[in-house]
Amino acid sequence: MVAGTGVAAALLLHFRDPHVEGSYGICPVYGLTGFYCPGCGGMRAIHNLTDGQVVDSLHSNVLAVPLVLGFVLLVTDWTVRAWRGQRMRLPSISRTTMWTLLALFAVYSVVRNTPWGTWLTPV
Secondary structure, X not given: OHHHHHHHXXXXXXXXXXXXXXXXXXXXXXXXXXXXXXXXXXXXXXXXXXXXXXXXXXXXOOOHHHHHHHHHHHHHHHHHHHHOOOOOOOOOOOHHHHHHHHHHHHHHHHHOOOHHHHHHOOO
């Protein structure tokens, strides 16, 4: 079910281009504040990935590619374990890793909204 939902979302983003103005609306954070959130450009990044344009995907949202890769690996592991009749392995991270990732998202959000971080703004 999770894999099917991921594939359906990727297919939707492949066939309905988020680069087209107004195709999905605007990010609520960007609409209200004018600032890019960590997810801004994520749908465009997935669309570019499904077209095989990895560099364009990274330019739309540099965090989307590793997050999608992690999601694919997690779902693949769950699927293989379910087929073998094994219990699913739940991912866990240490407290330090969690705070480091949250700090990374915060720094990414701030930098992409500054003049020296324009290379991180979504295309």
